[in-house]
Amino acid sequence: MPALVLLGAQWGDEGKGKATDLLGGSVDYVVRYQGGNNAGHTVVVGDQKYALHLLPSGILSPGCTPVIGNGVVVDPSVLLSELSGLNERGVDTSKLLISGNAHVITPYNVTVDKVTERFLGKRKIGTTGRGIGPTYADKINRVGIRVQDLYDESILTQKVEAALDVKNQLLTKLYNRRAIAVDQVVEELLGYAEQIKPYVTDTVLVLNQALEEDKVVLFEGGQGTLLDIDHGTYPFVTSSNPTAGGACTGSGVGPTKISRVIGILKAYTTRVGAGPFPTELLDEDGEALRRIGGERGVTTGRDRRCGWFDAVIARYATRVNGLTDFFLTKLDVLTGWEQIPVCVAYEIDGKRVEELPYSQTDFHHAKPVYETLPGWSEDITKAKSFSDLPKNAQNYVKALEEMSGAPISAIGVGPGRDETIEINSFL
Template structure:
């Protein structure tokens, strides 16, 4: 079974791009299955750093076909800008495939996203303001616009008219904003048709055929498990399903064809935006993690909130995704701490809780229970094998593995493509 899912096991920003890139040279297809340009991956190749927002990380691997699946929402202007930027740097983007069933983010989606978030005030969710939520809402309400609609002006116009009938009422009467003209939107969207036509394909057929022929397909999730709209810290979540099940609905490949599910786990914890975060550090340690780890959002530019490793959410990720492996990233960031706390459970209303509470109220009131592990001071960025790590770093990895419920098969010891210790092969 040559199909794998690779996803974030925390609140996103775990280093999925590095993990996907590591596998990119060994796989035939890398597929984004959900989210949009609210997700960001940083990939370092040699002395070159690439910030990818919508494109699958596999686009940087020669011989690999990158695919944007039907579960993704696509801002065509952002996509074309990203393709152009990579082409200017000598990256071949001609192999990209885009599902004709993927939904489009339109100008009215980004407008609504920004004004509605401002309108919420203190109750805001912390969205990126890029139109992701409104685009998914239209998809579920069956008034969305798909990539394939760009190639039929009549259908496109009908759909834009239907959408703006109600949205202009909301913009004008609720938010006191100017109505958006149908012709303006249609003209802008039609302008993308010729530029995108060569990329559009029946990706469900392509991917299933590839798997049936024994080719290796890697499904790449955006964001992370705790941002899943069904299984995350709702309502402070994204609008799609980054969990493993989303790979099936977001690509049209059935679950029986997936052989491994790899969770990307940072050696500490971060999150961007609002919402509960039990191990968050609002002190010098939090600032030190942020500075050493370069914890600033690839897409948003916002500083990430930082905290110690949380084994409770790692166990939860193992459960809801059916994880077979972990890829532990950014272990090098912890170098220099004499002692490193790890959250092993929560205290809620005076009781010890070792599994993620299903109640939003309980999770908001969860207090971390820590065990402290010995740290290390040696530089680990040159380590090539597990035995090359300092003993205390080895013990830290082993403790996290035992607490999290799945084997750690790779360890990131630096940002570079080659700064990874491979313990077990993913393929």
């Protein structure tokens, strides 16, 4: 049963879209299992660039069925807008499947997200303001709206009333905002129901039957390991589980059916939003990485914070996800540096620490311990095999592999679909 999980091994934005797209032509299903339209993927096909926010990257691969699993939170307006944009560009979106158990991001979830962040001021988390966290909170509090609820107006109305009983108190008495009308929310949500109905199904059944028929299923995570609600740099995290375990709960496919877990690593490190970042560069090198790497969030439009590669984080990702392989992206961005520092450990209170500290306080005070590797100046974007890379680039990849704890099976040497060196097949 060839089921693969593909996820971010850092703080997200590692290039998962490119990796998924590379495999898209060889797999039958690509499944988003968590997150929402706070996670963006950029996929370059020929001279065309596609920015995907909610849809699985597999939607760009003919013959592949893209699936939005039960663990995803869905903003219907964003979904329909994204589908429309792809249709206008000639992309066939008719095979998309959406779990009836996926939760819906409502207008009041977006409102609560934005006003809460403003209220927190300097203590804000750095959310995208798209209602993701409040929707997951509603899910856990059992007052959430699921996709299937859009097809029963009575149940939908009751659920919206129950949710707004509390939220309107919060909005009016704490945040000094106007109350939100129940009928207005119900009317808006019902307006989406028929438009998305052709895509809604029991995706748990579909995916398990596909695996029983020896179909290849790829599970695509949003964000990254260090943004996981349980295993990330809490509280500066997302509200779901991008780690490998989330693939099972977010899709309804059991862990014994997963055959490989592939972590996507950028050849340096980036982060969007607030939170600790030991290798962050606030100098010319950081600005150069941002400029050369085009480091701007696909969904948020925010500049990404940039830093050198952090092997401590990579080792942690290997452990908590049970990674079998790495896909190293954006190696080409490092071309031109004479020396490239790599963080191999942290210094915390004068002591060398080689594993990620479990204490939030310790991690906030972690200082990177660097080893410097020789760089290269040759253009590597035309490299087709590992041996085509300059010797120093080869040595850099080998060093990262040894430090990270899992084999690097593919290397991105440019943004294009064909600018990838495949060392070992993922299938």
